[in-house]
Amino acid sequence: MIDPVTLLLYAAALFVATVAQRVIGLGFGLVMGPVSVMVAGPIAAVPLNCIFSAIGCALMLPGVWRDVDWRRLVWLLLPALPATVAGLLVARIVPTDALRIAVGTVAIAGLLVSVAFTRTQHTLDGPATRIASGLAIGGLNAAVGVGAPPVGVYALVSRWDPRVLAATMQPFWVVLNLATLASRQLLVPEGFPDWPWWAWVGAAAAAALGTLLAHRIAHRVPASAARTAIVVLSLAGGAAVIVSGVAGLIAG
Incomplete structure (x- = not known):
């Protein structure tokens, strides 16, 4: 269950998250991630994030339709879908906290290497790069609910235009999160949030309001600022996953 005050705080965070999702993808x-864990617990946090991410990205899709790179979307999505099953299976076997520390460490290392790579004149965007990126995104999103760091790595090494990236990732996250929810229902059915109807409606309304605001400001963000935000948010995501894993080990 969730009380009205907690729902208000959750809705505020959801509003901010939706704006970030639209602006940089x-x-x-x-x-x-951290907010959902505090509100619903670590087990229910992943399906909760999948639900509202799918809702928010679906609401954004009409406004970005013309900028979607459908070819690259397919390249990333096809390996990401089966990777969701693998990620859920790994999460059932490996202790969650240890998995988070490992994932966060690898994510940060990958981003640092990617930032160094961008200082060269090379671009890395062949089939192998796209397949590996899709596998990493789908697996990590299902296992620990953090698929953004590998998106950041791929965006950097491929030098993906931020505007096209932001547009393409909206249908990507809709399909991937729905697939993760379906796979989770089959493999890990427990832990679905027990919220009253008014909580679902209120949170969905916050996502809708965030979408309206994000569409107004997305085109005003310079490409350089978007790239910086991708790096910062991806590094923050890796660090947050490590901290949550360490905190879990200490508490346990």
Whole structure:
């Protein structure tokens, strides 16, 4: 259950996360991950994030339709979908806190290497890069609810235009999160949030308001600022996952 005050705080965070998601194409899980854990607990946090990320991105899709890179979307999505099953299976076997520390460490290392790579004149965007990125995004999103860091890595090494990235990731997250929810229902059915109807409606309304505001400001954000935000949010996501894992080990 959730009380009205907690719902108001959750809705405020959801509003901010939706704006970030529209402007740079990632950030929802990074903002909402810790908040969802505090509100609903670690087990229910992943499906909760999947639900509202899918809702928010679906609301954004009509406004970004013309900028979606459908070819690259397919390249990333096809490996990401089966990786959701693998991620859920790994999460059932490996202790959650240890998994979070490992994932966060690898994510930060990958981002640092990617930032160094962008200082060269090379671009890394072949089929192998896209497949590996899709596998990492889908697996980590399902396992620990943080798929943004590998998106940031791929965006940097491929030098993906931020505007096209932000547009393409909206349908990507809709499909991936729905697939994660379906896979979770089959493999890990327990832990679904027990909220009253008014809580679902209130949170969905916050996502809708965030979408309206985000559409107004998205085109005013310079490409350089968007790239910086991708790096910062991805690093923050990796660090947050490590901290949550360490905190869990200490508490346990």
